[in-house]
Amino acid sequence: xxxxxxxxxxxxxxxxxxxxxxxxxxxxxxxxxxxxxxxxxxxxxxxxxxxxxxxxxxxxxxxxxxxxxxxxxxxxxxxxxxxxxxxxxxxxxxxxxxxxxxxxxxxxxxxxxxxxxxxxxxxxxxxxxxxxxxxxxxxxxxxxxxxxxxxxxxxxxxxxxxxxxxxxxxxxxxxxxxxxxxxxxxxxxxxxxxxxxxxxxxxxxxxxxxxxxxxxxxxxxxxxxxxxxxxxxxxxxxxxxxxxxxxxxxxxxxxxxxxxxxxxxxxxxxxxxxxxxxxxxxxxxxxxxxxxxxxxxxxxxxxxxxxxx
Numbered sequence: 396x397x398x399x400x401x402x403x404x405x406x407x408x409x410x411x412x413x414x415x416x417x418x419x420x421x422x423x424x425x426x427x428x429x430x431x432x433x434x435x436x437x438x439x440x441x442x443x444x445x446x447x448x449x450x451x452x453x454x455x456x457x458x459x460x461x462x463x464x465x466x467x468x469x470x471x472x473x474x475x476x477x478x479x480x481x482x483x484x485x486x487x488x489x490x491x492x493x494x495x496x497x498x499x500x501x502x503x504x505x506x507x508x509x510x511x512x513x514x515x516x517x518x519x520x521x522x523x524x525x526x527x528x529x530x531x532x533x534x535x536x537x538x539x540x541x542x543x544x545x546x547x548x549x550x551x552x553x554x555x556x557x558x559x560x561x562x563x564x565x566x567x568x569x570x571x572x573x574x575x576x577x578x579x580x581x582x583x584x585x586x587x588x589x590x591x592x593x594x595x596x597x598x599x600x601x602x603x604x605x606x607x608x609x610x611x612x613x614x615x616x617x618x619x620x621x622x623x624x625x626x627x628x629x630x631x632x633x634x635x636x637x638x639x640x641x642x643x644x645x646x647x648x649x650x651x652x653x654x655x656x657x658x659x660x661x662x663x664x665x666x667x668x669x670x671x672x673x674x675x676x677x678x679x680x681x682x683x684x685x686x687x688x689x690x691x692x693x694x695x696x697x698x699x700x701x702x703x704x
Contacts, residue, residue, distance in 0.1 A: 396428065396431065396432065396435065398446075398449040399428075399431050399435070399449050399452045399453050399456070401449075402449050402450055402452075402453040403422060403453045403456060403457075406453060406457070406500060406504060407419060407422070407500075409496070413485075413489060413493070414493055414496050416485075417464075417481050417485055417489060417490065417493040418460070418493060418496070418497060420481055420484065420485075421460055421463060421464065421481050422456075422460060424475070424477075424478060428456065429557070429589065430452075430455045430456060430459055430556055430557060430560045431452035431453065431455055431456045431560070432452075432695075433557060433560045433561055433582060433585070433692075433695075434448060434451060434452045434455060434560040434561070434563055434564050435448055435449075435452055435564075436688050436691050436692050436695070437560070437561045437563075437564035437565065437578055437581075437582075437688075437692070438564040438567060438568065439686075439687075439688035439691075440564075440683050440684060440686060440688035440689045440692060441564055441565060441567075441568040441570055441574070441578075441683070441684070442568065442684070442686075443564065443567055443568045445567070447507075447508050447567060448563075448564060448567060450504055450507055450508065451504075451505070451508060451513070451563050451567070452560075453504065454501045454504045454505050454517065455501075455517075455556060455559065455560050455563075457497045457498075457500055457501040457504070458497070458498065458501050458517070458520075458521060458524075458556060459556055460494075460497055461494040461495070461497035461498045461501070462494075462524060462528070462556075463475065464481055464482070464490045464491070464493060464494035464497070465490075465491060465494045465528070466528070467480040467481065467482050467483075467490065468482045468487045468490050468491055468494075469528070469532065470611070470615050471615075472611060481493070498521070501517070502517075502518075505517050508567075510566065510567075512566050513563060513566055513567075516559050516562055516563060516566065517559060517563070519559075520555050520556055520558070520559035523551050523555045524551065524552060524555050524556060526551055527548055527549075527550075527551025527552030527553075527555065528552055530547065530548050530551060530552075531548045531552055531617070534548060534617075534618065535615065535616040535617065536616035536641060536642050536643070536644060537616075537618060537641070537642075538618055538626070538637070538638040538641040538642050540618040540623065541623065542620065542623055542624075545618065545619065545620055545623060546587070549586075549587060549590040549591070550583065550586075550587055552590075553586050553587070553589065553590040554582070554583045554584075554585075554586030554587045554589075554590065555583075555586070556586070557582040557583060557585050557586025557589070558579050558580075558582040558583040558586060559582070560582055561578040561579055561581050561582030562575060562578055562579040562582065564578060565578040565579075573682060574682055574683065577679045577680070577681075577682030577683060578679075578683070580675070580676070580679040581676045581679040581680060581692065581696075582676075584672045584673070584675040584676035584679065584696075585672075585673070585676045585695070585696055585699065587669075587672045588669045588670075588672035588673045588676065588696070588699055588700070589699060589702075591620060591665060591668055591669040591672065592666070592669045592699060592700065592702055594612065594619040594620055594621060594665065595621060595662055595665050595666055595669070596702075597609060597610065597611065597612045597613075597619065597621070598621050598652075598653050598656050598657075598662060599657075599662055609649070610646045610649045613640055613641070613644070613645075613646050613649060613652065614644050614645075614646050615644060616641055616642070616643075616644040617641075618641050620661075620665045620668060621656045621661045621662055621665045622637050622641060622652075622656065622661075624656075624659070624660075624661035624664045624665060625637055625652070625655050625656040625659050625661040626638060628659040628660060628661060628664075629655050629659045633655045633659070636648060636651060636652065636655065637652055637655060640652055666700065669699075669700060670700055673696045673697065673699055673700055674696075676692075676696040677693055677696050677697070680692055680693055680696075
């Protein structure tokens with residue numbers, strides 16, 4: 396990760412001061428760096444001996460950071476990782492344009508790998524992520540959304556870059572198609588579990604731990620899995636309370652809605668869905684060599700379920 400940080404610092408350089416300022420602002424805010432770590436772990440598990448994985452790990456972090464910049468503008472978010480979002484600090488136009496810079500810089504960097512499969516994987520992933528963003532926008536304030544539609548969004552919007560990160564390591568190591576697909580499955584399942592747990596935290600966490608405002612998803616009119624299950628399991632009156640909040644983006648009854656998702660067992664059911672995805676990820680690892688890196692990937696999936704931030 397130290398080598399990846401060096402690449403990130405070097406490739407953030409721009410002759411336009413505001414580009415570097417905003418890029419540094421959001422990257423310096425920290426974050427879990429899960430996607431780069433996933434690529435490095437998978438490359439280690441497959442005994443990669445080169446250095447191109449450092450470059451590609453930085454690429455996936457740039458793509459992820461670009462999506463954050465654009466997401467926060469679309470969602471009108473004001474808090475991320477415990478401090479003001481870039482759009483709150485610098486304005487929407489600057490955030491969108493610097494997000495564009497990070498996307499284009501990522502594509503410059505992926506050319507360095509000189510591998511058409513790598514470029515195809517990242518180009519496809521970026522396209523699917525954009526489709527997922529549009530799909531989520533279309534689903535805003537739609538209280539009729541079911542679990543399948545919810546999963547389609549998060550597998551496009553969030554899990555796709557996790558999937559690409561693991562797949563890239565398999566491509567770098569010229570692994571068999573079976574191993575490559577196992578890596579991709581691990582990444583997709585891990586990314587899905589990560590997002591499902593994130594949606595649990597919106598109703599079970601607190602702002603100080605999470606670094607974002609509790610109830611943001613509801614304010615944005617997102618029908619996440621805890622709310623979907625809460626409507627399915629709750630009384631007609633409880634379901635109507637949640638439905639009205641989603642349709643109108645209201646957070647006035649947030650304490651009541653939190654109580655509904657807790658009393659109906661919706662949080663436990665959502666956590667069980669995340670656990671099933673984590674198990675799917677761990678099962679995929681059976682196709683990989685048994686070493687310290689694979690053990691780390693197994694531990695990552697297992698510990699994901701206990702995350703608080």
